[in-house]
Amino acid sequence: MSILHTTFFFLSPLVKGVHRSSFKVILKSKMVKICCIGAGYVGGPTMAVIALKCPSIEVAVVDISKSRIAAWNSDQLPIYEPGLDGVVKQCRGKNLFFSTDVEKHVFEADIVFVSVNTPTKTQGLGAGKAADLTYWESAARMIADVSKSDKIVVEKSTVPVKTAEAIEKILTHNSRGIKFQILSNPEFLAEGTAIQDLFNPDRVLIGGRETPEGQKAIEALKNVYSHWVPEERILTTNLWSAELSKLAANAFLAQRISSVNAMSALCEATGANVQQVSYSVGTDSRIGPKFLNASVGFGGSCFQKDILNLVYICECNGLPEVAEYWKQVIKINDYQKSRFVNRVVSSMFNTVSNKKIAILGFAFKKDTGDTRETPAIDVCKGLLGDKANLSIYDPQVTEDQIQRDLSMNKFDWDHPIHLQPTSPTTVKKVSVVWDAYEATKDAHGICILTEWDEFKTLDYQKIYDNMQKPAFVFDGRNIVDADKLREIGFIVYSIGKPLDPWLKDMPAVA
Numbered sequence: 001m002s003i004l005h006t007t008f009f010f011l012s013p014l015v016k017g018v019h020r021s022s023f024k025v026i027l028k029s030k031m032v033k034i035c036c037i038g039a040g041y042v043g044g045p046t047m048a049v050i051a052l053k054c055p056s057i058e059v060a061v062v063d064i065s066k067s068r069i070a071a072w073n074s075d076q077l078p079i080y081e082p083g084l085d086g087v088v089k090q091c092r093g094k095n096l097f098f099s100t101d102v103e104k105h106v107f108e109a110d111i112v113f114v115s116v117n118t119p120t121k122t123q124g125l126g127a128g129k130a131a132d133l134t135y136w137e138s139a140a141r142m143i144a145d146v147s148k149s150d151k152i153v154v155e156k157s158t159v160p161v162k163t164a165e166a167i168e169k170i171l172t173h174n175s176r177g178i179k180f181q182i183l184s185n186p187e188f189l190a191e192g193t194a195i196q197d198l199f200n201p202d203r204v205l206i207g208g209r210e211t212p213e214g215q216k217a218i219e220a221l222k223n224v225y226s227h228w229v230p231e232e233r234i235l236t237t238n239l240w241s242a243e244l245s246k247l248a249a250n251a252f253l254a255q256r257i258s259s260v261n262a263m264s265a266l267c268e269a270t271g272a273n274v275q276q277v278s279y280s281v282g283t284d285s286r287i288g289p290k291f292l293n294a295s296v297g298f299g300g301s302c303f304q305k306d307i308l309n310l311v312y313i314c315e316c317n318g319l320p321e322v323a324e325y326w327k328q329v330i331k332i333n334d335y336q337k338s339r340f341v342n343r344v345v346s347s348m349f350n351t352v353s354n355k356k357i358a359i360l361g362f363a364f365k366k367d368t369g370d371t372r373e374t375p376a377i378d379v380c381k382g383l384l385g386d387k388a389n390l391s392i393y394d395p396q397v398t399e400d401q402i403q404r405d406l407s408m409n410k411f412d413w414d415h416p417i418h419l420q421p422t423s424p425t426t427v428k429k430v431s432v433v434w435d436a437y438e439a440t441k442d443a444h445g446i447c448i449l450t451e452w453d454e455f456k457t458l459d460y461q462k463i464y465d466n467m468q469k470p471a472f473v474f475d476g477r478n479i480v481d482a483d484k485l486r487e488i489g490f491i492v493y494s495i496g497k498p499l500d501p502w503l504k505d506m507p508a509v510a
């Protein structure tokens with residue numbers, strides 16, 4: 001009996017209904033093993049939740065990075081994600097293992113998830129747009145090399161549509177008679193809420209070949225998720241629909257943010273309030289209220305990368321108009337970041353040269369230490385371009401990471417830290433501190449770039465007293481009570497809100 005077949009029976013939640021002889025097969029069959037290649041923001045939390053929800057499955061998460069695996073095996077996990085510690089502690093050493101012995105665990109696995117990074121290419125054909133599939137290809141070649149039994153290979157990484165076809169070719173050309181079934185099972189979790197997203201997903205999407213073997217593989221994976229995800233939320237499609245749905249979902253989400261950010265510029269020009277506009281628009285049940293917060297721009301490792309990838313795929317498929325449409329989402333995001341920088345500089349007498357500017361928040365959103373593509377990088381670089389002195393505070397981002405981010409070229413920061421240069425150049429004029437009060441002491445202005453809850457409850461009177469005057473607050477996340485701050489004496493800029501008279505006289509030119 002092939003492993004795909006064994007897996008299918010063993011995982012079936014209908015196990016109680018299986019007749020005696022099949023049950024013997026189940027008892028005889030070994031414990032099902034899952035291996036996930038890539039112990040990052042997706043691989044780590046996703047596999048920890050599978051291990052927690054499926055005690056009968058053994059899950060190994062493997063990575064080429066020794067330091068990352070060591071951290072997963074320690075008390076200081078390599079990523080900050082609320083609730084993750086608890087899940088890992090419950091399963092680690094029981095049915096959840098983290099290891100650098102990639103080949104051993106792939107060899108033993110029935111189902112191999114591939115959750116390696118797929119950053120934007122920085123060189124060669126498609127540079128600046130296409131996904132870099134180097135990591136994926138090397139993982140696929142390794143799977144083909146070490147496998148001695150049939151396996152289901154699951155695309156967990158976000159990949160260009162039709163990647164499964166390329167992966168299939170790599171696997172089958174090197175397979176020596178072993179059968180592989182490729183599934184696409186993109187991940188929709190958001191950082192900061194990964195555990196709750198994984199516990200209670202809107203949907204799990206599984207795409208596979210429309211052959212009997214493909215359908216059997218889909219069933220096997222479906223049976224893993226059905227340990228905790230209701231049947232109606234597990235969607236199955238063909239491979240290409242699953243791959244494209246992931247890119248489409250991220251493009252739609254990012255498009256909403258660019259739409260509201262575009263409106264925020266118009267609000268500032270007209271005296272409308274973007275929060276009131278978002279609320280009014282979002283109460284239409286066809287539009288819905290979520291993801292309509294104006295901001296200094298979206299960040300994160302995926303929105304920009306996935307849209308650029310989508311643009312590239314459209315161009316390669318002879319669809320320049322469609323490519324141009326999606327490109328605008330990125331252009332508005334870049335416009336929003338430079339508009340913010342211009343607003344800061346123009347408000348402060350058209351120069352920030354040698355002025356201390358406090359940066360509160362560097363992560364791309366709250367509740368994560370991840371800085372990939374964070375708008376803070378572009379804003380800080382913009383201010384440094386005008387010769388500002390920056391004092392940066394973020395509760396979860398280290399000095400080393402901030403210095404790396406500010407000294408690296410675009411897209412290089414998308415690679416995991418252990419694949420980046422070992423000694424980052426220190427950017428002069430940037431200091432990183434571990435306290436918001438220290439960051440703002442003697443500063444001329446404050447830029448709030450991440451919506452950390454603690455920034456809402458700072459003692460702004462104390463901060464004001466210790467700052468240069470006039471003291472400015474530029475709230476890129478609309479989290480402070482602007483009226484209260486104005487009462488204290490601050491000049492306040494809130495994205496998309498009616499402008500202070502001071503700011504009105506100094507319009508930002510984007």
Ligand SMILES: NC(=O)C1=CN([C@@H]2O[C@H](COP(=O)(O)OP(=O)(O)OC[C@H]3O[C@@H](n4cnc5c(N)ncnc54)[C@H](O)[C@@H]3O)[C@@H](O)[C@H]2O)C=CC1
Pocket residue numbers: 037038039040041042043062063064065068102115116117118135136138139156157158159187188189190191301302415416
């Ligand atoms: N970060 C997020 O919230 C989400 C990310 N995704 C997608 O998931 C994929 C992974 O993203 P992250 O987990 O954020 O990336 P990551 O960079 O945090 O982790 C990827 C890991 O793969 C490892 N790796 C690379 N090549 C390897 C190989 N050949 N063998 C073993 N390990 C290898 C790297 O060392 C790294 O630790 C990407 O395609 C991303 O677009 C999808 C949904 C959410």
Ligand SMILES: O=C(O)[C@H]1O[C@H](OP(=O)(O)OP(=O)(O)OC[C@H]2O[C@@H](n3ccc(=O)[nH]c3=O)[C@H](O)[C@@H]2O)[C@H](O)[C@@H](O)[C@@H]1O
Pocket residue numbers: 158187188189190191192250253257290291292293294295296297298299300301302303364365
């Ligand atoms: O493929 C991915 O990597 C993931 O990308 C996003 O998740 P993530 O980037 O972790 O975080 P989001 O909550 O989507 O925020 C992305 C950026 O948009 C910004 N944002 C979000 C919402 C909003 O209303 N306004 C806004 O500016 C955030 O501050 C952040 O910078 C998607 O939400 C996930 O579904 C997807 O799986």
